[in-house]
Amino acid sequence: MSAAKRMLLGAAAASLALAPAPGAAKSPPGMPTRAQMAACSAFEDVDFRKILEPQADSVAAPQADWRTRMDSQTRGPFAGIGAPADSKIVLRIWAGPGETQEIPTSTSSLVWLGSDDVWRFHRVDHAATRPPPMKPPPAPDPSGVAPPFVPWTRDELERFARSESAGVLEPGQAYGIEATLADPCFLIQPDSMPFEVPVRKGKPPRQPCWGVIGGTLEIAWADGRRRNVTELCGGFYASAIIGAVMYARPFAEDAATKAACERLRATAAPGPAERRELAFCNSGLFAEIAKRGLPEAERNVLYADAATMTSLELMKRHWFLSLWSAGALKKARAKIEGR
Secondary structure, X not given: OOHHHHHHHHHHHHHHHOOOOOOOOOOOOOOOOHHHHHOOHHHOOEOXXXXXXXXXXXXXXXXXXHHHHHHXXXXXXXXXXXXXXXXXXXXXXXXXXXXXXXXXXXXXXXXXXXXXXXXXXXXXXXXXXXXXXXXXXXXXXXXXXXXXXXXXXHHHHHHHOEEEEEEEEOHHHHHXXXXXXXXXXXXXXXXXXXXXXXXXXXXXXXXXXXXXXOOOEEEXXXXXXXXXXXEOOOOOOOHXXXXXXXXXXXXXXXXXXXXXXXXXXXXXXXXXXXXXXXXXXXXXXXXXXXXXXXXXXXXXXXXXXXXXXXXXXXXXXXXXXXXXXXXXXHHHHHHHHOO
């Protein structure tokens, strides 16, 4: 079953689970059941009703239009670049400059799952106050006369103030986005987690929030569903996916890794060792494993563990893995081994 289909089924199951039982007291839209909240440790003390009721009664502000305008302003000359029309899922985030940045920089990042089931991204960082480079004087003609100096054009200045990054998404981030979109805890999380999170009666108040995650993550599915998610303080189930989209990275391979991995990818009938190395390639771990000089026996153990352990167990046993890179390895192995 494809990742997109699993996410669609997960969302449908969550919708059914959120439906109130006959005769139950009226709850605000999106109110999860006790069992759903109990399964999500970060929600242990959260008073969902105090979060959801004000949102249900409020009139939605035209935030989407505002974000679209700011997103276009950040992208500037790159504003016309977007996800293909046949994308299965599109995620977008815009965030303005932070107070601690030396050069105030806004970010617009777009991540999408294409019709080929490959995650790609396009990200633009706009440093409006960054000075452009000095333009060299024009070279003189054969007679030694220099032509008039022509300053940078407006389009050139706009591009100098922006950094563009695009390509296939790094496998760990791709896995993390898929895992979050299918996570039941993410599915029941309120779309807007407030700055001060209310707690249930009898629970101690939460510590003040200092680090703020700016930006609202916009998620659009091909079937027309939409979701805008904000998590200001972090610590819940949207912060990681917001960070993955905001700081999207390309699946980049150095020359030696690319040569080795392309040779493996071109092998018609790879043997056990080749399939193992190919999984390391496709999960983005080949260079890291080579750098650490893992011997053959340890490589075999890592590959075998990826078949039987959860991502968390895999990360704990093989300390150089993150939770998402462990998940990416499990996914790559399952695809290569056909299960």
